[in-house]
Amino acid sequence: MKRILLAVFFVSALGVLFLMMTHSATAVGETTLCCEKSVSGAWCQNSPPAECDNNFRSAPTSCEATSYCRLGTCIDSQEGICLENTPERVCEDNNGVWDGRDSEDISQCQLGCCLIGDQAAFVTQTRCKKLSADFGLETNFRTDIQSEIECIASANPKVKGACVLDTESERTCRLLTKKECLELKATSSEETNIEFHEGFLCSAETLGTNCGPTEKTTCVEDKDKVYFVDSCGNLANIYDASKIKSKEYWSEIKEIGESCNPDSSNAGSSSCGNCNYLLGSTCRAFERGNPQTVRPQVGEFVCADLSCEYKGKTFQHGETFCADSPGADENLPGSENFRLVCYDSEVTVEPCSSFRAEVCLEDEIDGFKTAACRANQWQDCIVQDNEKDCENTDKRDCRWIEGESILKSEQGMPLVVDEDGELVQMEKGDKRSDGASCVPLYAPGFDFWNAEGEAEELCLIASEDCVVKFEKKLLGSWSCKENCECLEDDWEEQRNNICIALGDCGSSTNYIGVKGFHDGSAVKIEPLEKN
Numbered sequence: 274m275k276r277i278l279l280a281v282f283f284v285s286a287l288g289v290l291f292l293m294m295t296h297s298a299t300a301v302g303e304t305t306l307c308c309e310k311s312v313s314g315a316w317c318q319n320s321p322p323a324e325c326d327n328n329f330r331s332a333p334t335s336c337e338a339t340s341y342c343r344l345g346t347c348i349d350s351q352e353g354i355c356l357e358n359t360p361e362r363v364c365e366d367n368n369g370v371w372d373g374r375d376s377e378d379i380s381q382c383q384l385g386c387c388l389i390g391d392q393a394a395f396v397t398q399t400r401c402k403k404l405s406a407d408f409g410l411e412t413n414f415r416t417d418i419q420s421e422i423e424c425i426a427s428a429n430p431k432v433k434g435a436c437v438l439d440t441e442s443e444r445t446c447r448l449l450t451k452k453e454c455l456e457l458k459a460t461s462s463e464e465t466n467i468e469f470h471e472g473f474l475c476s477a478e479t480l481g482t483n484c485g486p487t488e489k490t491t492c493v494e495d496k497d498k499v500y501f502v503d504s505c506g507n508l509a510n511i512y513d514a515s516k517i518k519s520k521e522y523w524s525e526i527k528e529i530g531e532s533c534n535p536d537s538s539n540a541g542s543s544s545c546g547n548c549n550y551l552l553g554s555t556c557r558a559f560e561r562g563n564p565q566t567v568r569p570q571v572g573e574f575v576c577a578d579l580s581c582e583y584k585g586k587t588f589q590h591g592e593t594f595c596a597d598s599p600g601a602d603e604n605l606p607g608s609e610n611f612r613l614v615c616y617d618s619e620v621t622v623e624p625c626s627s628f629r630a631e632v633c634l635e636d637e638i639d640g641f642k643t644a645a646c647r648a649n650q651w652q653d654c655i656v657q658d659n660e661k662d663c664e665n666t667d668k669r670d671c672r673w674i675e676g677e678s679i680l681k682s683e684q685g686m687p688l689v690v691d692e693d694g695e696l697v698q699m700e701k702g703d704k705r706s707d708g709a710s711c712v713p714l715y716a717p718g719f720d721f722w723n724a725e726g727e728a729e730e731l732c733l734i735a736s737e738d739c740v741v742k743f744e745k746k747l748l749g750s751w752s753c754k755e756n757c758e759c760l761e762d763d764w765e766e767q768r769n770n771i772c773i774a775l776g777d778c779g780s781s782t783n784y785i786g787v788k789g790f791h792d793g794s795a796v797k798i799e800p801l802e803k804n
Contacts, residue, residue, distance in 0.1 A: 304321070304322065304333070305319045305320060305321060305333075306319070306320065306321075306322050306325055306331040306332060306333055307319055307331060307332045307333075307334055307335060307336040307338075307339050307342055308320045308324060308325035308326065308329070308331050309325075309326075309329035309330040309331060309339075309341050309342060309362060310325075310326045310328075310329040310362075311324050311325060311326060312324055312325070312326050316342075316360055316362060316363050317336045317339075317341075317342035317360045317362070317363070318336070319335060319336055340361075341360075341361060341362055342360050342361070342362070343360070343361060343373065344357075344358045344359065344360060345357075345358075345359060345361060345364075345371050345372055345373040345374065346359065346371070346372045346373075346374060346375065346376045346379060346382060347359035347363070347364035347367070347369040347370070347371055347372075348369055348370040348371075348372060348379070348381055348382065349368075349369050350370060350381070350399065351403075352399075352400065352403060353396065353397045353398070353399030353400030353401070353402065353403050354397070354400060355376045355379065355381070355382035355397060356369075357375065357376050359371070361373075381397065381399065382397055383397065383398070383416075384396060384397060385397075385398060385401070385414050385415055385416045385418060385419075385424075386414070386415040386418035386423070386424035386427055387400070387401030387404060387405070387412075387413070387414055387415075387424075388413040388414075388415065388427065388428060389401075389404055389405060389408055389410060389413075390408065390410060391428055391429040392428050393424050393425055393427055393428030394424070395420075395421040395424045395425075398414050398416075401413075401414045402414075415427070422455050422458070422459055423455075425451075425455065426451055426452040426455040426456070427452070429451065430450060430451055430452035431450050431451075431452070432450060432451050432471055432472075433448060433449065433450055433451075433471075433472075433526060434448075434449070434450075434451065434454070434469055434470050434471040434472055434473050434526070435447075435448060435469070435470040435473040435474060435475045435477065435480055435482075436448070436449040436453070436454035436457060436467065436468075436469055436470075437467065437468045437469075437470065437475075437480055437482055438457075438461075438465055438466075438467055439465065439466040439467070439468070440464060440465050440466075441464065443483055444481060444482050444483060445482055445483050445484065445505060446475035446480065446482040446483075446484045446505060446507065447475065447505070447507060448474065448475050448507040448508055449469075451469055451471065454467065454469040455469065472525055472526050473524065473525060473526065474503070474507070474509050474510070474523060474524060474525065474526060475503055475505055475507045476503040476504075476507075476509060476523040476524070477523070477524035477525070478520060478524065479524065482505075483504075483505065484503045484504055484505035484507060485503060485504045485523075486501070486503060486504070486509070486517070486518075486523045487501070487502060487503060487504050488517060488571050488572060489501070489502040489572055490502065490512045490546065490569070490571065490572030490573065490574045491508070491572075491574060492556035492557065492558070492574055493508065493556070496556070497548045497549065497550040497554070497555040497556055498511050498512075498529075498546055498547060498548050498556055499511065499512040499546025499547075499548060499556045499569075499572070499574045499575065499576065500512060500546065501523075501572075503523075509523060510522055510523075510526065510527045510532065511527070511529070511532040511533070511545075511546050511547050512545070512546030512547075512569075512571065512572060512574070513532060513533040513544070513545055513546070513547075514543070514544035514545070514569075514570040514571050515533070515544065516533075517571055529547065532545075532547045533545040533546075533547050534547055535547060537549070537552070538552035538553045538554040538576065538578075539554055539576040540552075540553055540554035540576050540577065540578035540579070540580070541567050541575075541576070541578050542567070542575070542576055543567050543568060543569050543570050543575065544569075544570050545576070546569075546574065546575070546576060547576075548576035548577075550579075550590075551591070552590075553578065553579045553580055553589050553590035553591070554576040554577060554578060554579055554590075555576065555577055555579060555617075556574055556575075556576065556577070557574065557575065557576075557577035558573055558574055559573055559574065559575055564578075565577045565578045565579070565618055566578075577618075578618065579616075579617055579618050580615065580618065581615035581616075581618055581619065581620045583613065583615070583620050588615040588620070588642065589615065589641060589642075590615060590616065590617065590618070591615065591616065591641075592614075592615045592641060592642045592643070593612055593613065593614050593615070593635075593642065593643050593644040593645070594612075594613050594615075594635055594642045594644050595610065595611070595612060595613070595633035595634070595635040595644045596610075596611045596612075596613050596622075596633075597609065597610050597611060597633070598611075598784050599784050599785065599786075600782075600783070600784035600785075601629075601784070604629065604715060604716035604773075604776075605781060605782065605783055605784045606718060606721075606777040606781070606783040606784065606789075607718070607783045607784040607785070608629070608718075608784040609624060609625065609627060609629065610624075610625040610629065610631065610632050610633040610646065611623065611624050611625060611633060612624075612625060612633050612644050612645065612646050613644070623646070625646035626646065626648075627718070628717060628718030628719065628720070629649055629715055629716070629717050629718045630648065630649055630717065630718075631646040631647060631648055631649060632646070632647060632649050632670070632715045633645070633646055633647075634647050649670055649713070649715050649717060650668070650669045650670045651669070651670055651671065651713035651714070651715065651716075651717055652669075653669060654669060654670075654671035654711045654712055654713050655679055655680070655710070655711060655712065655734060655775070656680075656711075657669075657671060657711035658680060658688070658695055658696040658711075659693075659694055659695040659696065660673040660694050660709070660711075661694070662711075663711035670713060670714040670715055671711050671712065671713060671714055672711070672712060672713075672714045673709055673710075673711055674709065674710055674712060674770075674771075674774065675690070675707060675708075675709045676707075676708065676709065676710070676767050676771075677708050677710065677737075677767055677768065677771060678696055678708030678709060678710055679710040679711075679712075679734060679735055679771065680696055680710070682698040682699075686698065686699060687699070687708050688708055689707060689708050690707055690708060690709050696708065696709060710771060710774075712771065712774035712775060713774065713775065713776070716773065716774055716775065716776050716777075717776045717777075718776065718777050719731065719732070719776050719777040719778075721777050728776075728777065728778075731775060731776060731778070732772060732775060732776070732777075732778035732779075734775060735768070735771045735772045735774075735775050735778060735779075736772075737768060739756050739759035739764075740755075740756060741753060741755065741756045741757060741759050741760060742754045742755040742756065
């Protein structure tokens, strides 16, 4: 309240002072004095001596020539306000600091742009601090902005609206931001009156411009929506066939959430242009015969469907999924994993690293597929001696298979599984015979044709010599006495499966069904000696 009273008092004082300067004498030949204060309470007036308050100073000269009534700038350091053309005594009586210089020459009175939320004011820095404190905001004072027009434009400068240009010949309009409109106003001639109407379209009837509704639509670069276009070529709201005749829809700018079907991609819709790229649609021109677009009810643009078709299945725009070559599910030599990407209605293929050094893993969240090529962590599988460590997916990609054990004791004997599920050395007289092995979940590929590669060394891990002893009596035939199980087909198949599980080892066919160089058997039978 104090600030308002002070401002009113200053304005009143300036008004009285103006009257004083334009009225030099009350009557011809009558002596006047510069009364610091008159008996009526007015300050700094040229009046007859009888009208001067004797408690204040007076001088037989014009007030402009006195020290006590000379004009200057009154600084209110509390409010941050500088009032020009203020008498010294008036300033002091209202607790101001008087300075005889113009406000442009006083550092405390230098103006800048004070940004307060989405508003702006061209004031002093002290005033800016006061206003910011009143609203509980941090002070944002811009000294680089030197004009009030530029300052106002800097407050929410990107807000759009109708920039109306009124000339003698026409009243037209352009859809611009506040900043663009004010910049246009600053560079236009005096004959052109420019007004900015925030939140309005150029086709609004209340603006009275020559821009009106049409049935034209368009796409906009870097945007995914379909927009109406007015008769002046300005963008209007998002295309909605049901609003083609709506005056209100052609008057005010509508947000995306206020437009048709805001929670849908609107792909394939003939009546709504509220496309959503993240949900799988974008603005495109209608093309006859293109299944991604449909004929719109109005205009030539629609929300095109960005989903993909792959091997009879439909995938959403942005989805990634796994595919593989034949035999990849069996880890056959030459098979590989691939990551496929559905993007903008096209499927692109990204191969994972060769030799199955990477595998493609796929997941689904709320019906949306995601896939990635991840390193195949098989390297330390064979040294795991229990099922828990073997199948710890946080550390490795392995699986526990029962049967024969790849790991051997120090004496070269197979290990067996104890009651705790761990591989242990078979004790003397132990009747347990079931072993187990930890092998890669995704058998890696080897460059087995490379003589300097590691393929042979890695495959030898699963190789085993099984010595079968036969005995022949004097009048009888040969009969098996030890390790007879090694002659059975099951043993051969089991050993070959372990070889294949380690990688491109053993006897198998490759990913296109061609058999390997072996004769189909992973077992070689050779006589050792006769006793």
